[in-house]
Amino acid sequence: MDFKQYIRVIPDFPQPGIRFKDITTLLKDGPAYHAAIQELAVFAQEVEAEVIAGPEARGFVVGAPLSYEMKIGFVPIRKSGKLPYESIKADYNLEYGKDALAVHVDAIQPGQRVLIADDLLATGGTIETTIQLIEKLGGKVVGAAFLIELGYLDGRSKLGNIPVKSLIKY
Numbered sequence: 001m002d003f004k005q006y007i008r009v010i011p012d013f014p015q016p017g018i019r020f021k022d023i024t025t026l027l028k029d030g031p032a033y034h035a036a037i038q039e040l041a042v043f044a045q046e047v048e049a050e051v052i053a054g055p056e057a058r059g060f061v062v063g064a065p066l067s068y069e070m071k072i073g074f075v076p077i078r079k080s081g082k083l084p085y086e087s088i089k090a091d092y093n094l095e096y097g098k099d100a101l102a103v104h105v106d107a108i109q110p111g112q113r114v115l116i117a118d119d120l121l122a123t124g125g126t127i128e129t130t131i132q133l134i135e136k137l138g139g140k141v142v143g144a145a146f147l148i149e150l151g152y153l154d155g156r157s158k159l160g161n162i163p164v165k166s167l168i169k170y
Contacts, residue, residue, distance in 0.1 A: 001036075006025055006026035006032045007021050007022065007025060009022070021120065023061075023147055026147065037066055037069050040062070040066050040165060041069045043143060044066060047143035049070065049113055049114065049143065050112050051074070051114050051115075052064075052067040052072060053076075053077055053108070053117070053134060053139075054074065054075070054077060054117045055101060055116075059117055059119065060076060063076075063117035063118070066115075066145070075104075075107045075108060076103075077102070077133060078103070079099065079100070079101060080100035081102070083103070083104055085104050085106075087104050088102065088103060088133060090132045090133050090136070091129075101130060101133060103137065105137070109138070111139075113140050114134050114141050115143045115145060116144045117144075117145045117146075118144075119146065119148065120150065121146045121150065121155045121156065122150045122153045122155050123154075123155050123158075124154075124158030127144055127158065127159060128158040131159070131162070141162055142162075142163070143162060143163045143164070143165065144159055144165070145165045146164070148168045150170050152170070
């Protein structure tokens, strides 16, 4: 399926010169959304994922249905301070400052095979931080799956040798 036809491109958002890739037009189309999740599930099976991890917030709309499709668990990677139980955190740089992501200390078991799922691979900062958290818990990142990859921002270089599946590339 040509998933690119379901993505709305919005010029000059959130600032001039940016061409924002809006996934809501894919999400609202039930058959296209389902087909995207099914295609990512094939990749998750290939890498033998045992659990899916998704960074807040759009990683939830990819990761949760993917884990449901696979009949395996989902681990939410949240912004720091949002998790109710003991957690670990990792800081990362934003364009204008810093932020932090966190995960519960018991969310991933040592040696567990983890697939990271998110809507977009851009500069790779969020995914790099997610990998750090998973590895701190002893998990093994076996792949990363995205609806969209902005290849010109070279985020893939921050993932090292981790297999990557992107349904749409710009």
